[in-house]
Amino acid sequence: MIIKTASWFVKLPGDHIQVGVSRGIPRGMPAGYKRYRALEPGTWFNSVSIPEYLERYNAILATLDPRKVADELIAAGGGKIPVMLCYESASKIQNGELWCHRHLAAQWLEDKLGVEVIEFGHPNLDRFAKLRLNGVKPPAYR
DSSP: OOEEEEETTSOOOTTEEEEEOSSSOOTTOOSOOEEOGGGOOOTTTTSSOHHHHHHHHHHHHHTSOHHHHHHHHHHHHTTSEEEEEESOOHHHHHTTSOOOHHHHHHHHHHHHHOOOEEETTBTTOOTTHHHHHTTOOOOOOO
8 A cells, every 4th residue: 555645736757646635726736636635624724733733633533544544545546646735845844844734644544554654755754843843742643
């Protein structure tokens, strides 16, 4: 099972498929992407503190079955590698400027299913650098 993460603005190879887990889609995005709304954050996504965001998003994840989510992401790929997309760039995540809920979903899938969910083109991305810089412990879903 292969599932990856990336920003909407990363060019993916033909054997990968864009699966949006963000609340919106970038303007002008060409057809061909899928959406997986179960992993979208709530309307509060840009108006709460990091600890409150984690609490609220973890409540969303707690209602989901990780095996079912993984199976549905794979099915959405239709034979291609599904890539969970949101807006934040890997470079800004790596340097601690931003963080993204796609990495919460990735960590959740990793911890619950024992799979690896890497950032496309950035296999060693420090996905929770911003959390640590803000004194917030990265989540673990075991």
